[in-house]
Amino acid sequence: MGRRGEHSKSEIECMALEAAEAIIEGEGFDALSARKVASAIGYTVGSLYFVFRNLDELIQRINGRTLDQLYAGLIEALSDCRHPQQCIYALGGGYLAFAARHPHRWRMIFEQQPRDDNLSIEIYQEKMDRLYELMEIQLKALAACPEEEVFIATRALWSGLQGVASMTIGRKPDREEEQWAQKLSRHLIGHYLAGLGTTQFNSRVNQSVGRLIDCPK
Amino acid sequence: MGRRGEHSKSEIECMALEAAEAIIEGEGFDALSARKVASAIGYTVGSLYFVFRNLDELIQRINGRTLDQLYAGLIEALSDCRHPQQCIYALGGGYLAFAARHPHRWRMIFEQQPRDDNLSIEIYQEKMDRLYELMEIQLKALAACPEEEVFIATRALWSGLQGVASMTIGRKPDREEEQWAQKLSRHLIGHYLAGLGTTQFNSRVNQSVGRLIDCPK
Incomplete structure (x- = not known):
């Protein structure tokens, strides 16, 4: 679970949203994946699904x-x-x-x-x-x-x-x-x-x- | 190469376009894949790429x-x-x-x-x-x-x-x-x-x- 414990759930949430937005702004939304977002914030994909139900929810939060x-x-x-x-x-x-x-x-x-x-x-x-x-x-x-x-x-x-x-x-x-x-x-x-x-x-x-x-x- | 030879290149092209359109109409364009189109017309994915450079070209032909x-x-x-x-x-x-x-x-x-x-x-x-x-x-x-x-x-x-x-x-x-x-x-x-x-x-x-x-x- 990577660095779980270092950040609160809501901190991971914000970090993930910001990382995802940076990926979208830079490469378009086709480039967005749970793996890329997790990797950008130094957490595992599992940690991401601890915060968002699925990629769909992450996308709608960004919207x-x-x-x-x-x-x-x-x-x-x-x-x-x-x-x-x-x-x-x-x-x-x-x-x-x-x-x-x-x-x-x-x-x-x-x-x-x-x-x-x-x-x-x-x-x-x-x-x-x-x-x-x-x-x-x-x-x-x-x-x-x-x-x-x-x-x-x-x-x-x-x-x-x-x-x-x-x-x-x-x-x-x-x-x-x-x-x-x-x-x-x-x-x-x-x-x-x-x-x-x-x-x-x-x-x-x-x-x-x-x-x-x-x-x- | 499946049934290659039974149809001309332009016949395969038309069959593929129509099959792809039916998939899109029924399931949305997220459901479109070369594999699905090939399977719907009884050819291999390789045969499809014999007719279209890539999926992008197929999509633009449909558009x-x-x-x-x-x-x-x-x-x-x-x-x-x-x-x-x-x-x-x-x-x-x-x-x-x-x-x-x-x-x-x-x-x-x-x-x-x-x-x-x-x-x-x-x-x-x-x-x-x-x-x-x-x-x-x-x-x-x-x-x-x-x-x-x-x-x-x-x-x-x-x-x-x-x-x-x-x-x-x-x-x-x-x-x-x-x-x-x-x-x-x-x-x-x-x-x-x-x-x-x-x-x-x-x-x-x-x-x-x-x-x-x-x-x-």
Whole structure:
């Protein structure tokens, strides 16, 4: 059991997560194995399974940490914006910057879903909801929409950003690739929000009432 | 070499591709191996490598065929639409229907990129361009845009659809999941196109000229 006893269970857990992340960042997630992680922290594979049920759980814990870091990055990205529209651009910019900086770990969230569905729900749901909420707040501030419209608009915009990232940011993104992603994202957000605005504009013309941007039925 | 000689090289190639596709459709692409494919067609693994350089090439050939089938599905989806806007909805609907019908093969296109970059370019570029072109034609018919704007708009819309599909359609999609994907897609396309229209509407107000929908700078 190698050096078991030198570290607590939670210390081994953290060491393993960090070692695994370094392997993924450096070589991609295909290169991840229990053997490599154990060897990197000087423990046996057996010790690793003392801490994680299986490799699947280790992967989902890493995905959870990546989502936490993404969330922190987006909070940071929001620190300078004032107007909701500007903040939505900031969310898009922050998301793409994160994907470009950590391409392997970002892809792993979507491409390495656990086989055990319960494990997935357990780890992801809250963290995903928290990301959606960042967009929801901005859309609510921007538009007088029924709850259901804000719900759909939030998921449509996040999906759009996700699609832009996955279609543009490869496994070894360079500056040019990220700039193209940012350009596409601003284009998509801009026209989408203008579209929400159009409907309001028409409804304002018809009803002589309105807010800055409104949502259609 | 098993039954080598009974089939020509191109016959073995087709048999292997079809057997591999059946394995992927049934069990997901993680279940794919040269051994399984060889066994399914009654040949040895060695015979398989007589036809494909490696598993990577087999995977990319399958991805190429999936893109061909997707293209055919989209052409079919376009057969009933008349107005460009209606045709763009049809492209979105057709894309999501395909992803929901073949979740594993559709995901494989994006998640199983070849390690050999040349192989990727060789197989994908033309087939991807052909898909983009279907959207480009509709956007050109809808909007008097400079070439570059149509180029960006095409990629923004495809990315949006791709994101909707990847955020909603899981590995075992049911009817409800597909309906939700279709709803999000129509929402995104509708507001995006309205956004393109808004700008034109404003420019028509300002310049007293215009087409049905125009593109902003």
